[in-house]
Amino acid sequence: MISLIKALFSKNPESSNAGTPGSGVVTRFAPSPTGFMHIGGARTALYAYLWARKNNGTFILRIEDTDTEREVEGSIAHIQETLKWLGINWDFGPDRKDNPFGSCIQSERLDSYRQYAQKLVDKGLAYPDPYTAEELAAFRAQADLEKRPFLYRHHRPINFGVWNGTQALRFKVAKPRRYKWHDAVRGDLEAGEEALDDFILMKKDGYPTYNFAHIIDDLLMGVTHIMRADEFISSTPKFLSLYEGLGIQPPTFVTLPPILRSDKTKKLGKRDGAKDILEYRKEGFLPDAMVNFLALVGWNPGTEREVFNPKDLIAEFDIAKIHKAGGVFNEEKLRWMNKEHLKLMPIEGVRADIKARIESNERASDLKWNLTPEIVKTITPVILDRIEVYADIDTMIAERDLDYYFSEPSYDALSLKWKDEPDLTNTIKHLKHIRGIMADIPDSRWNEADIKEAAWPYADANGRGAVLWPLRYALSGKDKSPNPFTLSAILGKETVLRRIDVALKKCADHAPLA
RNA sequence: GGCCCUAUCGUCUAAUGGUUAGGACAGAAGCUUCUCAAGCUUUAAAUCGGGGUUCGAUUCCCCGUAGGGUCACCA
Numbered sequence: 001m002i003s004l005i006k007a008l009f010s011k012n013p014e015s016s017n018a019g020t021p022g023s024g025v026v027t028r029f030a031p032s033p034t035g036f037m038h039i040g041g042a043r044t045a046l047y048a049y050l051w052a053r054k055n056n057g058t059f060i061l062r063i064e065d066t067d068t069e070r071e072v073e074g075s076i077a078h079i080q081e082t083l084k085w086l087g088i089n090w091d092f093g094p095d096r097k098d099n100p101f102g103s104c105i106q107s108e109r110l111d112s113y114r115q116y117a118q119k120l121v122d123k124g125l126a127y128p129d130p131y132t133a134e135e136l137a138a139f140r141a142q143a144d145l146e147k148r149p150f151l152y153r154h155h156r157p158i159n160f161g162v163w164n165g166t167q168a169l170r171f172k173v174a175k176p177r178r179y180k181w182h183d184a185v186r187g188d189l190e191a192g193e194e195a196l197d198d199f200i201l202m203k204k205d206g207y208p209t210y211n212f213a214h215i216i217d218d219l220l221m222g223v224t225h226i227m228r229a230d231e232f233i234s235s236t237p238k239f240l241s242l243y244e245g246l247g248i249q250p251p252t253f254v255t256l257p258p259i260l261r262s263d264k265t266k267k268l269g270k271r272d273g274a275k276d277i278l279e280y281r282k283e284g285f286l287p288d289a290m291v292n293f294l295a296l297v298g299w300n301p302g303t304e305r306e307v308f309n310p311k312d313l314i315a316e317f318d319i320a321k322i323h324k325a326g327g328v329f330n331e332e333k334l335r336w337m338n339k340e341h342l343k344l345m346p347i348e349g350v351r352a353d354i355k356a357r358i359e360s361n362e363r364a365s366d367l368k369w370n371l372t373p374e375i376v377k378t379i380t381p382v383i384l385d386r387i388e389v390y391a392d393i394d395t396m397i398a399e400r401d402l403d404y405y406f407s408e409p410s411y412d413a414l415s416l417k418w419k420d421e422p423d424l425t426n427t428i429k430h431l432k433h434i435r436g437i438m439a440d441i442p443d444s445r446w447n448e449a450d451i452k453e454a455a456w457p458y459a460d461a462n463g464r465g466a467v468l469w470p471l472r473y474a475l476s477g478k479d480k481s482p483n484p485f486t487l488s489a490i491l492g493k494e495t496v497l498r499r500i501d502v503a504l505k506k507c508a509d510h511a512p513l514a
Numbered sequence: 515g516g517c518c519c520u521a522u523c524g525u526c527u528a529a530u531g532g533u534u535a536g537g538a539c540a541g542a543a544g545c546u547u548c549u550c551a552a553g554c555u556u557u558a559a560a561u562c563g564g565g566g567u568u569c570g571a572u573u574c575c576c577c578g579u580a581g582g583g584u585c586a587c588c589a
Contacts, residue, residue: 032589067588129587136587149516149585168587186519194517194585203587210589234518234584255519258582262525265581293526300527304537323527326582330525333539385552401550418548456547465548472548480550 025057026222029083029090030214032064033075036276037082039268039329040229040259043294047256048227049088050295050317060221061093063105064214066207076105082277086287087310092221101220106213113208116216116246117169117201125245126201127160128167152198169202171212171242179237184225184254185322186233195237211235215242218251225319227254254319257298258326268329284357284390285334289341293334297327307340335388342384351380357393358402367397369406378490379405382482401478405490408502409477413510416503418469428507430467431474433458435500438493448489455485474503 029045031037037045045061052059061083063076076094083090092099103109120126131139136152143150153173163169176193183189201212208216218226233255243250261272268274280290292308300323301316308316342350355376362369379402386401387393396402403409416427437455445454459467472484475491488496 030589034589064589070588133587144515147515151585170587189518192517197585200587205587207587209587214589229583230519231583231589236518257520260582264525267582296526298526302528304528306526306538325520327527328525330539333526336539382551386550452547459547463548468548470548476549478549482550483547485547 024224025052025055026060026224027052027057027227028060028062028218028221028223029088029227030062030064030217031079032067032070032210033072033079034067034070035072035075035270036278037079038270038274038276039294040274042082042086042088042277042290043259043297044227044229044256045083045088046086046291046294047254047299047317047319047322048225049090050314051225051227051254051319052091053314054317057224058091058222059089060223061090061104062217062221063094064210065105065107066203066210066213068107068205068207078278085278085281086291088291101222106217107207109213109217110206110208112220113202113213113216114165114206117163117208117212120171120201120245121163121169123245124160125172126163126169127157127172128163129170129200130157130161130167131155149194151194153196156198165202165206166204168200168204170198171201171238171245173198173238173241174244179240181236181240181250181253183233184252184319185257186230186255186324189233189236191234191237195234196241197238199238211238212242215239215246219246219248223251225252225254227256230255230258254322257323259297260326260328262328262330264326264328267326282391284353284393285338286341286345289334289338292341293337297329298323307337307344309344339388342387347380350384351376353390354380354383354393357390358397361394361397365397371406375405375490382486382490401481404476404478404481404487408499409475411473411477411506413503413506415477415479416470416473416507418463418466420463421466424507424510426466427470428504430458430462431470431500431504431507434467434471435497435504438488438496438500441493443493446489446493448485451488452485470503471500474499 027048029041029048031041031045049059051057061080063079065071065076080093080095092101092104094104097103102112117126139152139155140150152170153176156172161167173196176196178190178192179196180188180190199211200209202208217223236253240250258267260266261268266272277290281287288310291310292306292313295308295313295317296306299317299321301318302321355371358369358371358376361367362371383393383396383402386396393402413424416431417424418427421427434455437458438451441451441454445451455467455471468484472481472487473479475481475484475487475496481487491499
């Protein structure tokens with residue numbers, strides 16, 4: 001890091017360090033603070049981060065707040081929180097002011113933009129826009145009428161006025177020509193001269209436009225690779241013209257494929273259910289799973305491996321393998337991915353998470369469960385088998401699939417009856433027998449395997465369903481639940497015997513034996 | 515509309531001139547202790563269309579088609 005700072009200070013800002021051997025990779029994620037972070041933004045940040053880390057480079061978080069109109073209060077904090085949750089850590093960002101290149105917030109860098117704007121003015125490459133909004137609108141309308149593309153440069157003034165900082169400043173693009181350039185993902189790209197036009201560098205309000213600010217910042221921050229979505233491809237000739245005007249080498253362009261809506265007809269936008277990434281945190285997705293899945297929409301290492309921890313992702317990631325075509329973000333597969341990561345997690349961590357999730361459900365309702373460390377330990381594997389995401393625990397609780405671990409089940413006597421039995425006669429017989437077997441199991445052997453071993457021969461001989469269904473129902477009071485041996489082991493001998501007794505009493509009350 | 519980009523199972527994707535076009539998610543069937551899960555096994559499912567180049571094209575070229583992006587004092 002020291003060497004980077006040195007490099008940044010010693011470097012002549014007019015000569016970009018892009019591509020300089022040994023200069024180190026510098027990437028950035030540069031969102032505008034206009035709301036929450038969605039999937040597309042998170043993936044862009046992730047790729048930039050992975051590439052920097054893979055190359056022992058630097059990852060910068062830069063806030064592009066040059067549109068004061070659209071800025072949403074709290075966005076900057078929200079973006080940082082999202083990145084932190086995902087484990088996408090930046091080396092320089094808005095949270096510190098001692099960066100070698102100054103602030104990472106564009107509104108605090110206005111001097112730099114003015115300075116470079118003035119340089120362009122001095123070189124005769126920028127000029128104040130003499131037209132009013134109405135005049136511009138009229139030019140556009142005229143071009144529309146004539147069915148030709150509107151180009152500002154056709155209206156470029158012959159004599160540039162003096163820029164006083166309060167007029168919009170336009171860049172005088174190079175003589176129209178076809179531009180060709182290389183993109184690390186898309187390969188060789190080109191565009192006709194229609195793509196080239198004079199564009200605004202500085203707005204009337206004194207703020208730079210994205211088109212200008214990002215280029216100046218990338219230069220001053222030593223950015224070597226620009227990761228961004230494909231909507232910027234068509235602006236690239238303008239950027240190239242500006243790089244030329246500034247006399248600098250452009251960084252490497254890395255164009256990311258779009259993330260599409262599930263009908264594949266459009267880019268996934270906030271209106272199409274692109275969620276705030278922090279929503280996934282609320283639902284109990286693991287950040288590693290999220291990152292793993294995000295990485296795989298638009299990139300693949302070329303192997304059949306799909307589950308990666310962040311460290312392996314960094315090792316495997318390669319911009320040469322980023323896809324050209326867009327892809328759909330499939331939440332169902334994300335859920336599967338989350339389960340895979342859940343299985344890889346240390347069990348203590350899962351226990352703590354499950355405990356916290358149950359407790360928050362308790363707080364949100366009037367449940368009063370005695371959630372001891374022992375019960376958390378025993379039910380964790382059972383829950384883990386049944387969930388993909390922690391939010392599934394909420395569903396389990398809502399559907400009363402956890403109650404029987406904490407309180408006596410309530411159910412109707414007839415529910416104890418196995419579907420093939422005509423009445424409760426055999427149910428009672430089997431329950432009594434199983435109770436005897438259970439009672440004989442010493443405490444030292446009260447575990448799932450031994451309970452099963454003790455009870456199995458009887459169940460096997462007398463009809464598994466006929467024996468096990470009533471037992472399981474007596475223990476859980478539910479049609480669907482874990483198997484009776486698992487339940488018994490969790491509940492403990494005392495509770496098991498008591499619940500069987502309750503079941504037998506229910507049977508007797510329902511159909512007293514003659 | 516001009517300019518530009520993209521195109522393998524429903525979805526995410528592998529295969530960069532030679533494979534029975536592979537894997538995963540979702541689906542279907544089956545197995546495993548009664549139920550529910552989990553797990554395992556099996557199965558169905560794709561190279562957008564048409565021309566080239568080549569002994570041979572998913573792969574290279576051209577033309578279509580479809581979809582996307584962009585044409586702001588938004589980023």
